[in-house]
Amino acid sequence: MASQLTTRAIPLLDLRRQFDPIRDEVMREVERVIESQRFILGEDVERFERNFAAYCGTADAIGCASGTDALELAFLALDIGPGDEVLTVPYSFFATAGAILSIGAKPVFVDVEPDTFNLDAAKLEAAIAAHPNVKAILPVHLYGACADMDAIFAAAGSIPVIEDAAQSHGAEYKGRRAGSMGKIGCFSFFPTKNIGAFGDGGMLTTNDESIAKKLRALRVHGSIAKYIHQWPGKNSRLDALQAAVLNVKLRYLDGWSEGRQHNAGLYRKYLSNVILPSPAPYQTRHIYNQFVIRVRERDKLRAWLAEQGVGTEIYYPCPLHLQPALEGFGFKEGDFPVSEQLSKETLALPIFAEATEEEIRAVSELIVSFH
Numbered sequence: 001m002a003s004q005l006t007t008r009a010i011p012l013l014d015l016r017r018q019f020d021p022i023r024d025e026v027m028r029e030v031e032r033v034i035e036s037q038r039f040i041l042g043e044d045v046e047r048f049e050r051n052f053a054a055y056c057g058t059a060d061a062i063g064c065a066s067g068t069d070a071l072e073l074a075f076l077a078l079d080i081g082p083g084d085e086v087l088t089v090p091y092s093f094f095a096t097a098g099a100i101l102s103i104g105a106k107p108v109f110v111d112v113e114p115d116t117f118n119l120d121a122a123k124l125e126a127a128i129a130a131h132p133n134v135k136a137i138l139p140v141h142l143y144g145a146c147a148d149m150d151a152i153f154a155a156a157g158s159i160p161v162i163e164d165a166a167q168s169h170g171a172e173y174k175g176r177r178a179g180s181m182g183k184i185g186c187f188s189f190f191p192t193k194n195i196g197a198f199g200d201g202g203m204l205t206t207n208d209e210s211i212a213k214k215l216r217a218l219r220v221h222g223s224i225a226k227y228i229h230q231w232p233g234k235n236s237r238l239d240a241l242q243a244a245v246l247n248v249k250l251r252y253l254d255g256w257s258e259g260r261q262h263n264a265g266l267y268r269k270y271l272s273n274v275i276l277p278s279p280a281p282y283q284t285r286h287i288y289n290q291f292v293i294r295v296r297e298r299d300k301l302r303a304w305l306a307e308q309g310v311g312t313e314i315y316y317p318c319p320l321h322l323q324p325a326l327e328g329f330g331f332k333e334g335d336f337p338v339s340e341q342l343s344k345e346t347l348a349l350p351i352f353a354e355a356t357e358e359e360i361r362a363v364s365e366l367i368v369s370f371h
Contacts, residue, residue, distance in 0.1 A: 010350055010359045012311035013192055017354035018256070022248060029244040039240050041220075048243040049203075051250055052187075055170065057180045058205040060212035063238030064219050067166040067188025070202040071099035071138075073236060074162045074184040077214045080105055080135045087127060088138040088164070089119050090319040091339035096140055096164055097320040106329065108134060109321050111336040115278045117142045117292070117346075120338070121151035128155060139182075140164040143315070144194070144260075144289035145279055146173035149181050162186065169195050170257055172285035179205040184215075189246060194260070194289050195253045197242040259353025260288040263360050267291060267349065270364030273371040275345075290315055291351035293367075298347050301370055310363055313348045 019026070033044060045063050053061035064070050080086065082104035088096055090109040100107045110127045113120045119139045128134055137156050139147040144167055152161060165171070165178040166188035172178070179185025189201035206212050214231075217224050222233025264286070268276060275294035279286045292315065295301050302312050319339040321331035333340065349363055 009309035010311065010355070010363060012313050012348065012350050013352050014354060015191060015196070018352070022252065026245055026248050029248055030241060033240050033244045036240075041237055042240050044240040044243040044247065045238050048238075048247045048250070051247060052203055053205060055250060055253075056177045056185065056205050058177075058185070059207045059209065060205065062204045062206075062212060062215040062219065063243060064202040064204060065236040065238065066200040067186060067190065067202045068095040068099055069219075069234060069236040070166075070186035070188070070204050071095060071162070071164065072102055073215055073218050073234065074186055074204060075099065075103045075105065075136065076218050076231070076233070077184065077211050078136060078160055078162075083133065084135040085131050085133040086136045086138055087124070087131065087134045087159075089140050089142075089339070090321040090336045091117060091316065091342055092140045092142060092164070092320060093166070093316065094320065094323065094325075095166070096138065097323070097326065100138075101325065105135070106133075107320070107326070109331070109336055111338045112142075112342070114338050114342070116145060116147070116280050116283070117342065118145070118147035119152065121148045121155060124152060124155035128157075128159065134159060137161045138164055140166075141168035141171055141178050143277070143292055144168050144171050144287040145277075145283045146171050146178055148280070148282060149173050149176075150282070153181075160184075166190075167193065167289040168287060169193065170253060170285065171283070171287045174282050175284055180207070183208065184211060189242065194256060194287055195246065195249050198245050199242060201238050201242045201246065202236075203238070256353040257285075257287040260291075260351050261286070263351050263353070263355055264288050264291055266357055266360040267351075267364060270361050270368075272368055274367060288351050290348045292346045292348050294342070294345040295347060296345060298345050301367065302347055304370055305363075305366060308366055310366060311350060314343075315346065315348050317343055319343050 049061040084105045087108045161182035163182040163185040168178040185205035187203040189197040218233040222231030
């Protein structure tokens with residue numbers, strides 16, 4: 001039966017299907033920017049910043065060159081540097097820890113919840129007590145769903161919270177948008193995100209006017225006026241071409257998120273014999289940047305699906321505390337068992353908005369038949 005389920009390959013993500021319906025609209029904007037010959041910051045970036053701030057429900061949004069830079073700029077804006085500690089999760093893309101390392105700080109890890117894959121807030125208070133040099137808490141809204149922010153704030157006290165919302169554009173926690181709750185929110189526009197640029201791009205959101213002003217300086221070498229530099233800063237600007245593309249895409253983002261939510265519902269309808277994503281009640285809007293299942297024979301299933309023409313991905317096969325780049329920090333296997341178990345069992349399935357019900361059903365039936 002399995003050989004009859006698919007008539008063509010089903011990719012993990014097909015960006016061409018997203019692009020084709022908006023091609024003319026996007027290309028008009030790209031050509032307009034090229035004709036203007038104004039590529040660095042400017043009106044297009046400012047327009048996208050205003051639109052994205054409104055989308056997230058924040059007072060300000062500050063464009064930058066990537067999601068990783070957004071994290072680094074957030075730390076710099078809060079004067080976090082060498083000798084400081086930043087508390088985060090060991091189950092995330094490497095940039096979460098890499099940005100901490102790049103500014104000379106030390107990552108402090110708290111394990112994640114097995115159901116939401118996000119920071120286990122019940123373990124937060126003890127971790128803070130054990131690490132008096134923690135200067136910021138960095139929860140990750142993984143796979144498109146928010147961490148338990150009320151519990152995190154309760155444990156954090158006066159410690160600032162920075163949201164790593166790289167995968168959660170438009171996700172909501174009790175009706176509040178990702179990036180609007182912490183001191184600073186950090187987003188990525190990597191092409192595979194729910195809203196992706198035609199290259200790299202990032203954004204910071206905040207409701208603090210003084211932080212917004214500092215971030216705008218930090219992204220241009222810490223400059224507060226031409227050739228006057230208050231801080232070392234970075235060269236990290238969102239360019240006008242990317243902003244023009246993203247301004248078009250932002251108008252379609254909610255529709256794409258609804259398409260992903262619809263496809264997640266189809267997986268729940270058709271799938272059995274695997275552990276499915278289980279949004280918590282406080283995750284009032286999951287935008288499914290990824291649809292991740294848990295299976296004990298993950299690697300065998302992935303190889304078999306590949307033979308059938310189905311694209312999948314593992315997010316993430318090695319938790320951060322076991323990455324070679326962190327060998328010198330004394331972490332070892334067994335320190336964060338939930339993250340380690342997830343790294344062996346999780347598998348991301350095709351969930352992009354343009355995937356058809358036939359494709360979702362085919363993937364589901366292949367998984368059921370494998371088991």
